[in-house]
Amino acid sequence: MERTTETALRACDRHKCFFVADAHFDLLPLILKKRLKGRTKVIETDYLPSLREGGVDLVISSLFVENAFLPEQALRNALDQIAALHEELEESPGLFTLCRNTSEIVAAKERGELAILLSFEGVEPLGSDLGLLRVFHELGVRGVGITWSRRNHAADGCFFKPVDEGRKGGLTDFGVRLLREAARLGMYLDVSHLNDEGLADVFAFHDGPVLASHSNCRSLAGTMRNLTDAQIRTLASRGGMMGMNVCSTFVGDAEHATMTAVELADHVDHIRDLAGTQAVGFGFDFCDEMRDFSGPGPFVNYDCIKGHSNASLLTEQLLLRGYAEQEIENILGGNLMRFLRAAIG
Ligand SMILES: [Zn+2]
Numbered sequence: 001m002e003r004t005t006e007t008a009l010r011a012c013d014r015h016k017c018f019f020v021a022d023a024h025f026d027l028l029p030l031i032l033k034k035r036l037k038g039r040t041k042v043i044e045t046d047y048l049p050s051l052r053e054g055g056v057d058l059v060i061s062s063l064f065v066e067n068a069f070l071p072e073q074a075l076r077n078a079l080d081q082i083a084a085l086h087e088e089l090e091e092s093p094g095l096f097t098l099c100r101n102t103s104e105i106v107a108a109k110e111r112g113e114l115a116i117l118l119s120f121e122g123v124e125p126l127g128s129d130l131g132l133l134r135v136f137h138e139l140g141v142r143g144v145g146i147t148w149s150r151r152n153h154a155a156d157g158c159f160f161k162p163v164d165e166g167r168k169g170g171l172t173d174f175g176v177r178l179l180r181e182a183a184r185l186g187m188y189l190d191v192s193h194l195n196d197e198g199l200a201d202v203f204a205f206h207d208g209p210v211l212a213s214h215s216n217c218r219s220l221a222g223t224m225r226n227l228t229d230a231q232i233r234t235l236a237s238r239g240g241m242m243g244m245n246v247c248s249t250f251v252g253d254a255e256h257a258t259m260t261a262v263e264l265a266d267h268v269d270h271i272r273d274l275a276g277t278q279a280v281g282f283g284f285d286f287c288d289e290m291r292d293f294s295g296p297g298p299f300v301n302y303d304c305i306k307g308h309s310n311a312s313l314l315t316e317q318l319l320l321r322g323y324a325e326q327e328i329e330n331i332l333g334g335n336l337m338r339f340l341r342a343a344i345g
Helices: 006-017 029-036 041-054 073-091 102-111 131-138 173-183 194-203 230-238 261-275 312-320 326-345
Strands: 021-025 056-061 097-098 114-121 141-145 188-190 241-244 280-282
Touching: 006 073, 006 188, 006 312, 006 326, 021 241, 021 280, 021 326, 029 073, 029 097, 029 102, 041 073, 041 114, 056 073, 056 102, 056 141, 056 326, 073 097, 097 102, 097 280, 102 114, 102 326, 114 188, 131 141, 131 173, 173 188, 188 230, 188 280, 188 326, 194 230, 230 241, 230 261, 261 280, 280 326, 312 326
Parallel strands: 021 056, 056 114, 097 114, 114 141, 141 188, 241 280
Antiparallel strands: none
């Protein structure tokens, strides 16, 4: 649908002129899967056109390992994901680049290339070997998402909704050493998917800012994947920030209403009221590509904004609600860059 209202055009324009960053996208797992089926130039063909349409300059890609590979194949699968990226870099020169710090991100934008930064989404590839963190750092990985929604050697992940389980835990001793080694190496911590006990431990054992790359507000959508008001205040008071997630069940009661950018913008308002706009960014986590919509529905889990090419729908809402130009610029990417500059240089 072509968007022609004045505010829609202004929003698109902001995406063209401001630095735009998405703090969470499963790019590497997706390209590895497609390459294993014989595809090449996957980023160039399947993702770059949409990213460019949305004016996106930086994508943080997860290194995410599916349950089927755990535990034995986790390391192999993570390395295969990085290998797949390098093959893509060779096949599509001058279009995107793997960045290790903020000066490389800025330089990529100046060259007109998409900047890609890598982050664990669960440290399963390390197993119980903390020495491997340095190896991944050498490979360019800069983010340490401690868990996905499952238990690992470092911590307990939170589930998407309550399940039958025994008593939950916080960080393990390995998890505490992981925080310290990550800080020593100049890697940042990502607490999305971590359970409440683990997040409290991160705040207790780690002084610096942390990122919740793709989590919304629990007081607006009551899933454990979202952050409580108290967690948001603490995260923000330490210079951290959170990326707004388009998944319908993290946005609101998707069983009873259709979620859109309007409801997602309510989360931005809520964080602004709690902690200020410097704590907000994008972490869209577009997942519709991986979902099966072939049945009769209704579907509870879907992306409330459809892909990077429509990312400015959220910005349009912020413009309509009177956010200042500087606030918009910061939410689009300035806040994430400020966080990264402090955490990884
Ligand atoms: Zn995730």
